[in-house]
Amino acid sequence: MGLSGNHNQAEICVIGGGVVGLSVALGLIRNGHQVCVLDESDLAFRASRGNFGLVWVQGKGDSLAQYAQISRRSARLWQPLAKRLQADTGIDIQLQQKGGLFFCLTEAELQARKQMLSQMQVAVGGDYPFEVLDLQQLRELEPEAGPEVAGATWFPEDGHLNPLLFFRALTDSFLKQGGQIIHSGTVSDIRALTQGFQIQTSQNGLWQCQKVVLCAGLGNQILAPMLGLNAPVVPNRGQVLISERVKPFLTYPTGHVRQTGEGTVQIGDSKEDVGFDSGTRIEVMAKIANRARKMYPILNRVRLVRAWGALRVMTPDGYPIYQQSEVHRNAYLVTCHSGITLGALHEGPIADWISQGSTDLPLEVFNDQRFKL
Numbered sequence: 410m411g412l413s414g415n416h417n418q419a420e421i422c423v424i425g426g427g428v429v430g431l432s433v434a435l436g437l438i439r440n441g442h443q444v445c446v447l448d449e450s451d452l453a454f455r456a457s458r459g460n461f462g463l464v465w466v467q468g469k470g471d472s473l474a475q476y477a478q479i480s481r482r483s484a485r486l487w488q489p490l491a492k493r494l495q496a497d498t499g500i501d502i503q504l505q506q507k508g509g510l511f512f513c514l515t516e517a518e519l520q521a522r523k524q525m526l527s528q529m530q531v532a533v534g535g536d537y538p539f540e541v542l543d544l545q546q547l548r549e550l551e552p553e554a555g556p557e558v559a560g561a562t563w564f565p566e567d568g569h570l571n572p573l574l575f576f577r578a579l580t581d582s583f584l585k586q587g588g589q590i591i592h593s594g595t596v597s598d599i600r601a602l603t604q605g606f607q608i609q610t611s612q613n614g615l616w617q618c619q620k621v622v623l624c625a626g627l628g629n630q631i632l633a634p635m636l637g638l639n640a641p642v643v644p645n646r647g648q649v650l651i652s653e654r655v656k657p658f659l660t661y662p663t664g665h666v667r668q669t670g671e672g673t674v675q676i677g678d679s680k681e682d683v684g685f686d687s688g689t690r691i692e693v694m695a696k697i698a699n700r701a702r703k704m705y706p707i708l709n710r711v712r713l714v715r716a717w718g719a720l721r722v723m724t725p726d727g728y729p730i731y732q733q734s735e736v737h738r739n740a741y742l743v744t745c746h747s748g749i750t751l752g753a754l755h756e757g758p759i760a761d762w763i764s765q766g767s768t769d770l771p772l773e774v775f776n777d778q779r780f781k782l
Contacts, residue, residue: 425625430622433624433760440764449593449596461749464568465509467567473726474532475774483752483754483755490752506568558704563661568662593612593613596611601636622741630643633777636737648697652713652714653673689716
C-alpha cells in the first residue's frame with residue numbers, strides 16, 4: 410500500500426470486514442479495483458460469526474415484492490460463487506440448495522403461513538413455487554418429524570452453508586487477489602476532500618481513498634451521517650444452540666433447525682430487543698430447545714454442547730439499505746440483516762453497481778430516504 414505524506418492510500422475503502430463487507434470487497438476486486446477493507450477489531454459486534462447459515466428465500470419480502478426478487482436472485486447466484494471460491498481457495502463452504510422447510514406446530518400457524526406465501530405469490534406475478542405439506546407429506550421428506558407438527562411449507566430455492574467456512578473463503582480469496590485487510594480499530598471520522606475521502610482510524614492512522622463503502626453493520630448508524638447518508642439500524646439478539654455431532658438425520662434445513670456438514674445440529678430463531686447485549690438467557694434457550702424437540706423428537710436424546718447470542722443488524726422495516734450518497738457521489742451504504750442469503754448478490758450485482766454506477770436491481774425501494782418520510 411502506497412503512502413502519501415502521513416496518509417495510507419487506497420482506491421476504494423470498504424469499512425467493515427464481516428461477510429457483507431468482504432462480499433462487496435471481493436466483487437470490487439473482481440471489477441479490477443484496488444480495495445482495502447478497514448476492519449474494526451475482535452471487540453466489534455460480529456454478526457458474521459454468530460449467524461445461522463441459511464440461504465433462505467421463502468417468506469422474505471412478504472410486504473415488499475422487490476425484496477423477494479433480490480433474495481431469489483442472490484439464491485440463483487450462490488452455486489457459481491461457491492464454485493469460484495472453492496476453485497480459488499480450495500475451501501468447500503458446504504453449500505446445499507435442495508430446498509428448505511418451515512415447520513408449523515399448529516394448524517392455525519400452517520394456514521397463516523399458507524395465506525402469507527399465497528399473497529406473495531400473487532404479488533410477484535405467480536412465480537413463487539412453494540408447497541404446503543401436511544404431516545404425512547412432510548414425513549416423506551423428513552421421517553423424523555414429530556407428531557406435534559401440523560405440517561410445513563417447502564420452497565425449492567432455500568438452502569444453507571457453513572458461514573465460518575464462507576467467511577474464511579471470502580478472506581482467502583480477497584487476499585489472494587491483492588486485497589488488503591487492515592485491523593484499523595474504530596473509524597472515528599470520515600471527511601470528503603476535493604477528490605475522495607479521508608478516514609480517521611484509531612489504530613492505523615489516516616486513510617485516503619477515491620470511494621468509500623460503509624458495510625459496518627451496527628456501526629453504520631454513526632458513520633452514515635458523516636457522508637450524508639442515513640442508517641437507522643438497531644440490534645436484535647438471536648440465540649443459537651449447538652448439539653454434539655450426531656449421525657445425519659436432517660435432509661433439509663428449516664427456519665429453526667439445521668444439521669451442519671460436521672453433524673452438529675444448530676437450533677435458533679429467537680428474537681430479543683435487548684440493546685447491545687450479545688449474551689444468552691436460559692429462558693430463551695429453553696424455549697427454542699423445546700420447539701426444536703417438538704419438531705424433531707430425536708433431539709431429546711442429543712446433548713447440547715455450546716450456545717451463544719449474536720446481534721442482528723435491523724432497519725425499522727427489516728429490509729436492506731443500498732444507497733449512494735446524494736451529497737458525496739462516491740460514498741455508498743450497504744447494510745442488511747441477511748448477509749448470508751444476500752452474500753452472492755453483494756459479491757455480484759451490488760459490487761457491480763458500486764463499480765460501474767448503474768444496475769438493473771430495484772434499488773429505489775431500498776433507498777435510505779424511505780425512513781425520512
